[in-house]
Amino acid sequence: MKLLTKKTDYAVRALLRLAQHDGRLSARRIAAAEHIPLQFLRAIVQTLAQAGYVTTREGVTGGVALARAPRAIRLADILQLFQGTLDMTECLFRKKVCRNRATCVLRHRLLDIEHTVLAKFQRITIASLLKDLNAA
Amino acid sequence: MKLLTKKTDYAVRALLRLAQHDGRLSARRIAAAEHIPLQFLRAIVQTLAQAGYVTTREGVTGGVALARAPRAIRLADILQLFQGTLDMTECLFRKKVCRNRATCVLRHRLLDIEHTVLAKFQRITIASLLKDLNAA
DNA sequence: CGAAACTTATACTATAATAGTATCAGTTGC
DNA sequence: GCAACTGATACTATTATAGTATAAGTTTCG
Ligand code: FES
Ligand code: FES
Numbered sequence: 001m002k003l004l005t006k007k008t009d010y011a012v013r014a015l016l017r018l019a020q021h022d023g024r025l026s027a028r029r030i031a032a033a034e035h036i037p038l039q040f041l042r043a044i045v046q047t048l049a050q051a052g053y054v055t056t057r058e059g060v061t062g063g064v065a066l067a068r069a070p071r072a073i074r075l076a077d078i079l080q081l082f083q084g085t086l087d088m089t090e091c092l093f094r095k096k097v098c099r100n101r102a103t104c105v106l107r108h109r110l111l112d113i114e115h116t117v118l119a120k121f122q123r124i125t126i127a128s129l130l131k132d133l134n135a136a
Numbered sequence: 137m138k139l140l141t142k143k144t145d146y147a148v149r150a151l152l153r154l155a156q157h158d159g160r161l162s163a164r165r166i167a168a169a170e171h172i173p174l175q176f177l178r179a180i181v182q183t184l185a186q187a188g189y190v191t192t193r194e195g196v197t198g199g200v201a202l203a204r205a206p207r208a209i210r211l212a213d214i215l216q217l218f219q220g221t222l223d224m225t226e227c228l229f230r231k232k233v234c235r236n237r238a239t240c241v242l243r244h245r246l247l248d249i250e251h252t253v254l255a256k257f258q259r260i261t262i263a264s265l266l267k268d269l270n271a272a
Numbered sequence: 273c274g275a276a277a278c279t280t281a282t283a284c285t286a287t288a289a290t291a292g293t294a295t296c297a298g299t300t301g302c
Numbered sequence: 303g304c305a306a307c308t309g310a311t312a313c314t315a316t317t318a319t320a321g322t323a324t325a326a327g328t329t330t331c332g
Pocket of ligand 1 (some may be wrong): 106107
């Protein structure tokens with residue numbers, strides 16, 4: 001079971017860097033600091049920018065900056081952005097076994113589990129991670 | 137996010153079939169009934185047999201049978217059998233950022249989430265699924 | 273202007289995990 | 303002996319994730 005992919009991982013790290021720096025940083029610098037492949041990070045940054053988590057500026061003085069307060073960026077959101085929502089493996093027994101998909105208990109349980117996971121990730125923000133970091 | 141893989145899915149379906157039938161069934165029959173590729177199912181059955189969830193018998197009268205009571209087979213166990221335990225994506229900030237891995241809060245949160253998920257899956261058994269099935 | 277340092281956008285390759293196939297050997301019962 | 307089964311294992315295919323490459327446009331500064 002893998003909860004977070006590299007993209008999510010890298011995205012969070014980049015956001016943390018930006019939160020620490022409190023200003024504009026080029027993708028190159030972030031990549032170097034976090035040992036993230038540059039082009040890979042650039043794609044991630046674009047996704048983050050399109051979703052409104054960061055702003056970017058082109059040109060020599062350009063770079064990336066946080067667009068939201070660290071406490072307003074939840075891990076759950078980043079996770080969904082890069083890993084989408086629950087994929088039901090054809091819903092385990094769809095139609096064939098479970099007659100009415102709408103009320104199927106297992107289906108509900110799976111959805112419930114996803115919600116629980118997301119709820120837990122919602123309580124983790126860039127700000128809370130930052131606090132952790134400094135405490136360590 | 138995909139919680140269950142095909143292997144887990146198929147394994148559970150096969151176990152359900154066996155629980156319904158309450159006797160010995162050949163892999164071929166199960167595969168046909170559930171539209172599972174035969175050789176794939178056979179490998180799954182072997183894993184289940186090695187883990188003690190089913191017994192098998194060779195020969196023309198052979199086949200597969202449940203080795204445990206349906207209520208004693210938890211989805212969590214099947215899930216772990218086929219999908220292993222939590223994989224930490226290099227633990228998100230290992231060493232580099234999180235100084236002391238032992239106390240790292242995020243790490244704890246991830247482990248906590250895994251435990252929650254497993255706990256929820258532990259409450260789902262072959263018996264409870266069977267009940268669902270009949271209720272529908 | 274033109275070079276340096278940056279982002280945008282997209283197309284591509286590589287690696288790994290999952291899913292599925294093929295086969296040969298051995299067992300059981302008629 | 304042959305039909306119907308499992309054991310064991312090796313192989314291929316498909317998909318998702320991870321990572322690379324590159325052409326084109328932007329901004330600043332000398
Ligand atoms: S309908 Fe999807 S698990 Fe029952
Ligand atoms: S040590 Fe793994 S997330 Fe902190």
